[in-house]
């Protein structure tokens with residue numbers, strides 16, 4: 475979270491804009507909260523340049539719930555293509571198989587999720603209802619730097635993207651997307667808010683068993699207020715959107731994220747001790763997993779990092795090693811501090 479946003483939220487905690495209420499105490503149908511909601515929608519639409527024929531839905535349940543909610547709404551019980559590039563897309567394919575015929579069209583499992591299968595090699599099923607990809611694999615550190623153009627591949631199904639962990643870190647080419655979803659907690663705000671951006675023509679085809687609160691058309695027709703939305707999380711995300719605008723918007727964030735990633739990957743590649751195994755053309759700018767070539771130094775590395783104020787660097791248990799998540803809110807100075815520590819550790823202990 476950007477510190478500026480936390481300070482703003484703290485200052486407004488007890489009394490939002492002279493309303494005499496905390497945002498937590500407002501009715502979601504009152505004029506105060508409606509103004510917060512409408513501003514957040516408008517700011518997000520502007521930031522991500524979301525075209526008018528896409529709806530922005532503020533939902534709950536997180537990315538994992540969307541693994542069920544998307545097929546409930548879009549699969550029509552038919553076949554769905556999944557491209558497996560790491561843990562998250564693997565989870566999506568597995569959950570999807572409960573609601574549709576889940577077809578794995580391509581997978582990078584053989585190389586330990588360190589590459590991106592070339593879209594031209596994907597075995598897409600004729601007549602599939604949609605194609606699911608995870609555009610940034612948070613655990614394995616694999617990112618699509620460009621969205622696949624399904625039309626150019628001769629496949630007319632909509633593309634569904636899970637952009638949970640890099641939403642708002644770079645622009646989105648909406649001409650290639652049918653639906654995008656993401657939990658807010660990585661790059662937009664607190665946990666509890668799930669963002670869904672969906673092309674209007676994809677609404678209204680939910681399976682009869684789809685819960686009403688998870689039916690995109692019902693949610694869209696009720697401006698995300700069919701049931702009570704996660705009001706406080708929407709408010710904080712709205713403050714983050716305003717912060718993003720003050721930073722210069724998404725293009726400025728992309729440039730900054732690119733510089734941060736180059737600094738960190740440069741330090742890893744230029745060292746004798748650290749190693750990143752992901753192919754250069756798909757290295758994530760948000761999540762950078764890396765290893766110490768001598769794994770016996772892991773504990774000493776983490777202890778020293780903590781002493782330097784560098785926290786949460788331990789890698790995901792399924793991958794091991796280290797992982798630096800350098801989301802939008804991480805300033806370049808934070809990445810510089812990590813790189814300085816890594817060099818210091820290598821010279822003194824490596």
Ligand SMILES: *Cc1c(COP(=O)(O)O)cnc(C)c1O
Nearest residue numbers: 536537538539562612638639657
């Ligand atoms: C974190 C994450 C999720 C899971 O989100 P939850 O909110 O915990 O359900 C899904 N997909 C990706 C890519 C993620 O990084």
